[in-house]
Amino acid sequence: MIVTVTLTPALDKTVVLPAFHVDQVNRIESLRLDPGGKGINVSKVLDALGTRSLATGILGGGTGRYIEKSLKDMGIACDFVWVEQETRTNLKVIDPVEHTNTDINEPGAPVAPAVLEAVFDKVKAAVGPGDIVVLAGKAPAGAGDGVFADWIARLNALGAQCYLDADAGLLIQGAAAKPALIKPNDVELGRLLGRGFDGIADMAAAARELVKSGIGAVVVSLGGDGALFVTRDQILRGHGLKVAVQSTVGAGDSMMASMAHGAATGMAFRDTCALAMAVSAATVMTPGTQAADMNVVKELLKQVKIEEL
Ligand SMILES: Nc1ncnc2c1ncn2[C@@H]1O[C@H](COP(=O)(O)OP(=O)(O)OP(=O)(O)O)[C@@H](O)[C@H]1O
Numbered sequence: 001m002i003v004t005v006t007l008t009p010a011l012d013k014t015v016v017l018p019a020f021h022v023d024q025v026n027r028i029e030s031l032r033l034d035p036g037g038k039g040i041n042v043s044k045v046l047d048a049l050g051t052r053s054l055a056t057g058i059l060g061g062g063t064g065r066y067i068e069k070s071l072k073d074m075g076i077a078c079d080f081v082w083v084e085q086e087t088r089t090n091l092k093v094i095d096p097v098e099h100t101n102t103d104i105n106e107p108g109a110p111v112a113p114a115v116l117e118a119v120f121d122k123v124k125a126a127v128g129p130g131d132i133v134v135l136a137g138k139a140p141a142g143a144g145d146g147v148f149a150d151w152i153a154r155l156n157a158l159g160a161q162c163y164l165d166a167d168a169g170l171l172i173q174g175a176a177a178k179p180a181l182i183k184p185n186d187v188e189l190g191r192l193l194g195r196g197f198d199g200i201a202d203m204a205a206a207a208r209e210l211v212k213s214g215i216g217a218v219v220v221s222l223g224g225d226g227a228l229f230v231t232r233d234q235i236l237r238g239h240g241l242k243v244a245v246q247s248t249v250g251a252g253d254s255m256m257a258s259m260a261h262g263a264a265t266g267m268a269f270r271d272t273c274a275l276a277m278a279v280s281a282a283t284v285m286t287p288g289t290q291a292a293d294m295n296v297v298k299e300l301l302k303q304v305k306i307e308e309l
């Protein structure tokens with residue numbers, strides 16, 4: 001079982017708007033609505049990979065209901081905690097003429113401690129030993145930076161495996177609670193360790209230190225430059241695939257989903273890393289927050305280069 005947690009979901013409204021200008025009337029050429037938020041994105045990619053997951057977190061209002069219905073229509077199991085406040089809608093403006101991507105994001109509503117505990121109860125009820133819990137994204141206002149650290153400690157005690165994708169204080173505290181996997185990008189890794197890096201080898205050594213501290217695996221994503229996959233036994237470098245980039249939104253989430261899929265289906269670690277490279281590259285080839293096309297993934301897998309450092 002894989003459970004994904006999204007404490008700050010959003011409905012992503014992606015509009016294509018050629019020659020977008022401020023201070024003018026702008027006419028939308030096309031529009032699409034996608035359920036978004038990091039954990040939800042992971043569930044969508046898992047679904048595309050053929051692995052079932054349970055999506056939980058916090059939803060509210062008509063927007064929340066739309067997100068739940070969209071996920072259920074995709075066949076993704078949902079069990080969210082419902083609140084009064086409307087779930088956010090985030091506007092993404094794609095301008096194909098000026099080649100710009102503009103995000104206009106709503107702030108999320110503050111959340112009461114009892115709501116967070118209700119989400120945790122749902123996670124706890126769903127998982128058993130060996131199950132994977134993906135904790136991804138920001139914490140809502142009112143939650144504090146320790147929320148994932150607290151959950152990881154309690155889930156570790158239940159024998160579950162926590163995969164953490166967060167930044168800043170949430171990542172710093174969460175990493176100290178020894179999750180099974182973290183997936184910072186290079187900037188987030190720098191913030192976690194409070195230092196910059198002198199090349200790939202230095203970054204790999206830093207990830208190795210984190211593994212020695214008790215984190216199962218550290219995946220450092222490097223955007224178009226690929227990724228590092230570090231465990232106790234291996235340091236693998238996935239070289240960036242050269243693809244036509246449409247939107248990098250969700251690239252990290254697709255990497256996270258691939259790692260969880262590989263672990264849940266018993267794939268060899270190296271094969272899981274190769275899949276993560278192909279799926280994340282395929283994701284940047286799709287606009288908005290749509291999951292990757294699996295036919296594209298199959299083709300890209302042939303081009304993946306994994307090197308042992
Ligand atoms: N321009 C690109 N070309 C090819 N692959 C890419 C590109 N950008 C991202 N990827 C793939 O996606 C992975 C994750 O991307 P990235 O490092 O940007 O994650 P991130 O910063 O966590 O993104 P986000 O949190 O916004 O989803 C990379 O390791 C790489 O495999």
Ligand SMILES: [Mg+2]
Pocket residue numbers: 165185252253
């Ligand atoms: Mg990320």
